[in-house]
Each structure stands twice: as structure tokens, then as C-alpha cells.
Amino acid sequence: MALQSVTRKSRVHPETGEGPAGIYVHIPFCQSKCPYCSFVSYQDMNVSVQNRYMQALKHQAHDMAGQQTSLRFVLRSLILQPEITKGRK
Known part of the structure; x- marks a missing residue:
């Protein structure tokens, strides 16, 4: 699903898979809801x-990395929310 979104919302050619891509990964566990954010988020989640x-998410990223070589797109950026990923491996 993430790979389909990359090809739809970037300049990756839908048939050849060539071109630059950027991915924003929204982690839906937020300390507070930002007023500009329209993404689903949960506060006080277990x-x-x-x-x-x-x-x-890690498993999906590994799967996507394996597909990246067959699609030939160049991942230019990967953006994660730093407060959520802090202290995680």
C-alpha cells in the first residue's frame, strides 16, 4: 500500500517505476494534536x-526496500516524527 502511494503522489513513473520519490511516514501516536494536521492520531495509546x-512499520519498510530495486525509483527523503521514534530501534 505504501508503495502504491509513493507512485501516485510523486514523480515516479507508474509503469516503469523510475524517478525520484519522497515518503512521509505518519506515526499516529501523538502527544497532542497539531492544529494543521489532518492525519488520524491517537493520544494516550498503550x-x-x-x-x-x-x-x-519496520517489516513494511524492509519489504518496500526489496521492491525498490525492481522499480528503480530513487528515494530522496524519508520523514518520520522525531518525538515518536526517539529511543526506538
């Missing part, structure tokens, strides 16, 4: 749910 979410 830490174990957050950890499972981050593990699933």
Missing part, C-alpha cells in the same frame, strides 16, 4: 500497541 505498530 505503549505495547505503539511497539507493535513500529514493528509492523
Whole structure:
């Protein structure tokens, strides 16, 4: 699903998979809701749910990295929310 979004919202050619791409990864566990943010977010979510979410995100990133070589797009940027990823591996 993330890979489909990359090809739709960037300059990656939909058939050849060539071109530059940037990815914003929204982690929906926020300390507070930013007034400009339209993404789904949850406050006071259980830490174990957050950890499972981050593990699933890692697995999806590994899967996507394997597909990146076959699609030939260049990942120019990956943006994560620093307060959420702090202290995680």
C-alpha cells in the first residue's frame, strides 16, 4: 500500500517505476494534536500497541526496500516524527 502511494503522489513513473520519490511516514501516536494536521492520531495509546505498530512499520519498510530495486525509483527523503521514534530501534 505504501508503495502504491509513493507512485501516485510523486514523480515516479507508474509503469516503469523510475524517478525520484519522497515518503512521509505518519506515526499516529501523538502527544497532542497539531492544529494543521489532518492525519488520524491517537493520544494516550498503550505503549505495547505503539511497539507493535513500529514493528509492523519496520517489516513494511524492509519489504518496500526489496521492491525498490525492481522499480528503480530513487528515494530522496524519508520523514518520520522525531518525538515518536526517539529511543526506538
